[in-house]
Amino acid sequence: MLKTEGLGYWYQDKDQPLFQGIDLEFDAGQSYAILGHSGSGKTTFLSLIAGLDQPKEGDIKLNERSLKQIGLTNFRRHDVSIVFQAYNLFTYMSPLNNLLTAMAITDAAHAGDKAYARQVLSDLGISTDLAERNVQHLSGGQQQRVAIARTMCCDAKLVVADEPTGNLDEDNTKEVIQQFQKIAHEQGKCVIIVTHEPDVASQCDHQFRLENKQFVELA
Numbered sequence: 001m002l003k004t005e006g007l008g009y010w011y012q013d014k015d016q017p018l019f020q021g022i023d024l025e026f027d028a029g030q031s032y033a034i035l036g037h038s039g040s041g042k043t044t045f046l047s048l049i050a051g052l053d054q055p056k057e058g059d060i061k062l063n064e065r066s067l068k069q070i071g072l073t074n075f076r077r078h079d080v081s082i083v084f085q086a087y088n089l090f091t092y093m094s095p096l097n098n099l100l101t102a103m104a105i106t107d108a109a110h111a112g113d114k115a116y117a118r119q120v121l122s123d124l125g126i127s128t129d130l131a132e133r134n135v136q137h138l139s140g141g142q143q144q145r146v147a148i149a150r151t152m153c154c155d156a157k158l159v160v161a162d163e164p165t166g167n168l169d170e171d172n173t174k175e176v177i178q179q180f181q182k183i184a185h186e187q188g189k190c191v192i193i194v195t196h197e198p199d200v201a202s203q204c205d206h207q208f209r210l211e212n213k214q215f216v217e218l219a
């Protein structure tokens with residue numbers, strides 16, 4: 001589904017590329033973890049496949065179409081959904097309105113469907129009562145579940161997450177990873193997660209480590 005071809009990136013003020021010549025394939029219905037030491041370039045890689053930045057070398061293709069051909073704005077709106085460590089919800093809105101807004105912005109099939117949004121939230125343990133409160137009244141674990149619900153109710157087939165469990169305790173981490181597995185296995189989406197935590201990575205279907213400018217697949 002998503003392919004990188006000879007992908008390379010470097011920041012102008014650095015004399016070395018972060019990675020170069022990267023050929024990877026990510027399939028629908030599968031989850032992938034990207035590990036690597038701090039500063040190795042994991043977030044940079046994620047920002048390229050999320051269409052937030054452009055490669056210096058090589059190409060990224062979604063279903064054989066280059067992101068350049070799709071157009072980054074179009075790609076970001078319809079094809080990719082991002083989950084951040086800091087949740088990045090609209091903090092002045094309720095969980096329900098966060099989902100409705102995301103569905104409207106991305107022209108999702110369920111746009112405007114309040115009952116559907118409530119059901120997705122409820123499946124993730126966000127009660128009808130919580131769904132109507134301001135998100136700032138929710139715990140970190142609950143806010144991350146709202147962020148995941150937002151991803152689930154949008155139609156983007158690619159889901160990328162940057163340290164999604166970085167702020168969560170053990171129980172919430174387990175819950176969140178289970179939800180990502182559901183997104184991959186039940187919704188048939190391609191899930192790519194950057195994480196520092198080997199325990200989190202080992203629950204994904206595939207693991208890569210970014211080291212020495214290359215991605216090495218772990219057994």
Ligand SMILES: Nc1ncnc2c1ncn2[C@@H]1O[C@H](COP(=O)(O)OP(=O)(O)OP(=O)(O)O)[C@@H](O)[C@H]1O
Nearest residue numbers: 011012013018036037038039040041042043044045
């Ligand atoms: N906008 C930028 N300009 C210049 N250098 C940058 C920029 N963003 C990141 N870097 C540098 O690029 C390298 C890779 O950063 P990146 O955030 O991708 O690493 P990471 O593996 O995600 O790190 P961490 O695990 O600590 O989040 C680091 O040395 C970082 O300082």
